[in-house]
Amino acid sequence: MLNGGLIGIKEALESLKPTEQKVAQYILENPETVVNASVQKLAELAGVSEATIVRLARSLHLKGFQELKLRIAADLAKATNPVSNSYQEIQIDGSVQDLILSISHNNTLSIQDTLTVLSPKDVERAIDCLSKAKRVYFFGVGASAVIAQDFKQKLSRINRWCEAAPDFDSQATLAANMTEEDVAFGISYSGQTENMIQSLKIAKQTGATIISLTKFGSNPVAEMADICLFTSSLEQSIRSGAMASRIAQLNVIDILYVGIASRTYEESIQALEKTRKAVSGSKRHG
Numbered sequence: 001m002l003n004g005g006l007i008g009i010k011e012a013l014e015s016l017k018p019t020e021q022k023v024a025q026y027i028l029e030n031p032e033t034v035v036n037a038s039v040q041k042l043a044e045l046a047g048v049s050e051a052t053i054v055r056l057a058r059s060l061h062l063k064g065f066q067e068l069k070l071r072i073a074a075d076l077a078k079a080t081n082p083v084s085n086s087y088q089e090i091q092i093d094g095s096v097q098d099l100i101l102s103i104s105h106n107n108t109l110s111i112q113d114t115l116t117v118l119s120p121k122d123v124e125r126a127i128d129c130l131s132k133a134k135r136v137y138f139f140g141v142g143a144s145a146v147i148a149q150d151f152k153q154k155l156s157r158i159n160r161w162c163e164a165a166p167d168f169d170s171q172a173t174l175a176a177n178m179t180e181e182d183v184a185f186g187i188s189y190s191g192q193t194e195n196m197i198q199s200l201k202i203a204k205q206t207g208a209t210i211i212s213l214t215k216f217g218s219n220p221v222a223e224m225a226d227i228c229l230f231t232s233s234l235e236q237s238i239r240s241g242a243m244a245s246r247i248a249q250l251n252v253i254d255i256l257y258v259g260i261a262s263r264t265y266e267e268s269i270q271a272l273e274k275t276r277k278a279v280s281g282s283k284r285h286g
Contacts, residue, residue: 004116004232005071006031008060011117011232012217020056023048027072035073039065059218061119061228071116103243110244111251113232117216118252126211126227127259130155133209134181136162139171139196144187147213147249151185154257158264159271171199180207188212189231189245191219200224213249 009024016024026046027034034042042065043050057068094102130136136155140148145166152164165171175184184203186196191214200210204224212225215232222228231248261268 004075004113005060005062005068006075007113007116007232008062008071008216011215012060015217015219016056016059019048019052020059022046023053023056031072031076035069035076061216061230106244107247110232110248114230114248114251117230117232119230122227122229123252123255123259126229127256127263129183129209129211129227130185130256131260131263133183134161134179136160136183136185137171137174137178137203138162138164138185138187139175139199140164140187141166141168141193141195143246144189144193144249147187147246147253148185150250151187151253151257154253155260157272157275158261158268160260165199168195168199171195172202175199175202175206175208178203178206178208180209182206182208183211184208185211186213186221186225187249188219188221189215189249191215191217191221193221197221197224213252215245 006028009028013021013024013028023042023046026042030045033045037045039050039053043053046053053065057064060068062068062071138148138152140146145164148164148166152162155162163174165174178184182203184200186200188196191212197220200221201224204210209227210225211227211229212222213229213231214222216230222230229252231245231252
């Protein structure tokens with residue numbers, strides 16, 4: 001899937017260095033020109049050095065300028081309907097029909113955008129790591145704690161030893177007792193949650209593997225991780241900012257969960273059936 005160049009730039013823009021931001025802004029404003037330009041020509045047009053363009057590609061987790069151009073070209077070919085490819089502002093005084101359509105559209109687009117920045121190679125590495133881990137600890141604060149709890153519930157159903165910690169005290173306590181056989185899975189859309197950064201530092205000192213799930217781009221949580229997973233949600237409205245991004249994160253969690261369960265399919269099915277019977281039996285006698 002060779003697209004996502006423009007989405008990646010938009011998502012990472014605020015985290016880029018000033019000179020990288022300069023060329024990134026030029027690319028966003030002139031994508032057609034960039035597709036046909038050499039690295040030397042783009043450097044001249046944007047008023048930066050060729051090395052800055054190379055650094056920008058690396059900041060976007062790409063191999064180089066050529067890959068960036070190919071992804072931008074694919075984006076331009078895909079963008080036949082600008083309206084359907086843009087997040088819609090939520091009008092709180094609109095009709096219920098408009099509300100249904102705008103929320104659903106934004107959630108769908110968030111998942112589609114995430115597919116352009118989510119690396120299959122890193123997803124596979126995460127699945128391998130989580131499948132082999134002795135214990136998995138999920139760290140998430142606020143809205144991310146809901147995502148962490150969802151993942152914990154899913155893995156518990158297939159008999160995986162895991163725990164979710166929603167605050168610094170519980171995260172730090174769990175992190176301090178981790179080993180090289182364990183995984184700390186940090187969930188933070190911004191990637192800048194201070195308490196989580198401190199907790200992951202503690203976990204890293206124990207030798208545990210760190211997996212992060214953040215928005216695309218450079219951020220402290222991702223920079224600390226051994227395996228970085230990214231989502232994308234370019235909503236501008238403060239009213240919608242925590243909604244579509246949450247859907248994108250849950251979609252990644254579902255991908256990981258099914259990947260883990262498929263590694264031990266028969267055992268997972270048996271565990272799911274046991275937990276289903278246990279829960280249904282408890283309800284009948286409650």
